[in-house]
Amino acid sequence: MITASERLSKDSNFQIYFHLENKKLYCKFCNHVVEHEHKSVVKVHINLPTYLKKKREVEAGIKALQITISNIY
Numbered sequence: 704m705i706t707a708s709e710r711l712s713k714d715s716n717f718q719i720y721f722h723l724e725n726k727k728l729y730c731k732f733c734n735h736v737v738e739h740e741h742k743s744v745v746k747v748h749i750n751l752p753t754y755l756k757k758k759r760e761v762e763a764g765i766k767a768l769q770i771t772i773s774n775i776y
């Protein structure tokens with residue numbers, strides 16, 4: 704059995720999408736726990752239309768935030 708932190712450390716891409724919460728893999732974009740024991744489940748998750756939509760929204764939000772900050776300074 705693999706722990707969530709091992710799953711994260713094995714794939715640097717996953718570190719962008721997930722963080723650890725109570726030893727579980729927590730999706731930053733959907734704000735929910737993703738089953739981490741099977742890599743295929745994680746891979747399926749990051750290709751879900753709902754996930755990709757949220758990711759786009761977050762990334763758009765981050766871009767908007769960066770533009771706002773650079774306007775201030």
Ligand SMILES: [Zn+2]
Binds near residue numbers: 730731732733748754
């Ligand atoms: Zn998600």
